[in-house]
Amino acid sequence: MPTGLLLTYGLAKGVTMTEVAEQGVRRGRKFDQVLDGARTVFLRDGFDGASVDDIAREAGVSKATLYAYFPDKQMLFKEICAQECRLQADDVEARIDPSMTVEAMLTLAGERIAGFMMSEFGQNAFRLISGEGARFPELARDFYRNGPGLVHDRLVHHLHHLVQSGALRIDDLDLAAEQFIQLCKASLAENLLFRMDHQVNEDRMRRSVRGAVDMFMARYGVPTKA
Numbered sequence: 001m002p003t004g005l006l007l008t009y010g011l012a013k014g015v016t017m018t019e020v021a022e023q024g025v026r027r028g029r030k031f032d033q034v035l036d037g038a039r040t041v042f043l044r045d046g047f048d049g050a051s052v053d054d055i056a057r058e059a060g061v062s063k064a065t066l067y068a069y070f071p072d073k074q075m076l077f078k079e080i081c082a083q084e085c086r087l088q089a090d091d092v093e094a095r096i097d098p099s100m101t102v103e104a105m106l107t108l109a110g111e112r113i114a115g116f117m118m119s120e121f122g123q124n125a126f127r128l129i130s131g132e133g134a135r136f137p138e139l140a141r142d143f144y145r146n147g148p149g150l151v152h153d154r155l156v157h158h159l160h161h162l163v164q165s166g167a168l169r170i171d172d173l174d175l176a177a178e179q180f181i182q183l184c185k186a187s188l189a190e191n192l193l194f195r196m197d198h199q200v201n202e203d204r205m206r207r208s209v210r211g212a213v214d215m216f217m218a219r220y221g222v223p224t225k226a
Contacts, residue, residue, distance in 0.1 A: 034059045034069050039080050043124040047077055047132050047139060074139055081125060082146035088116050089154050096158070102167045102221070103213055105158070110184040110209035113151060117185055118205060152177050168220045176220060183212035 037059025041050045050073065056066045070076040092112045096105060116122045125143070133140035155177040162168045170176045186208050191200050 030059075030061055030065060031069055034061060034066055034076075035080055035083065037061070038070075038076050039121070042077055042080065042128070043121065046128055047073070047136060074136070074142070077139065078142045078146060081143050082150075084121055084125075085116075085147040085150050088112055089150055093154070102162060103217060105162075106180070106213045106216060107209060109155060109158070110180070110212050111206070113181055113184045114188055114205045114209055117188060118200060148181070152181065155180065167222060169222050170220050176216075179219075180212060180216050183215055184209050186211065 034055075037057075038050070038055045041055045041058050045051075045054065052063055052066060052073065055073075055076070056063045059066065070079070092109055095108055100108075117126070125147070129140050129143050133143075152174075156173045159168065159170060159173050159177060163170050163173070188200055188205060188208055
């Protein structure tokens, strides 16, 4: 029996999402439609408050269709976060030009890191994880792997190439990447987390990124010969 029909049959027999989670995520014609509806409900109601009924209603699909695509709610939230973070990371990759200076490349990466945090999705996702991560530790770990962890890994990759080319001098790439990410969010993260949004704007974001690039280059940059 095809997976979709099997899950629909299971629902009719009272099988829960968790019990069929081993079937995994299935892609199909309404995949993006389900994600869009779930994104709206998760950000409005939080992970625990988001009901399957509300998600299906917002997405304009039946519960059977929802279950067929995502056998459990955690997998659905994980996919939404992963998709958003991949889009951000891929956008940076597409904009990187080998002819860029190190400072220009770091500025581009820093503005995307800070920009994601300032976006509506970024703010709500971080607040959601901060509020519910203790009760759903696996959810928090998945979010890190597919969000901040993905950004960290890609930054390490680019820093490695800059070290290989002689543009930077770094002994600990993991530490350097984390330092840069945190510097980019200086003066932004806590204001957004505690809903002091009025203190955060584009000028302040660019100021934080400029400071991050300057400090990073002062520590890891290779002086050019006169």
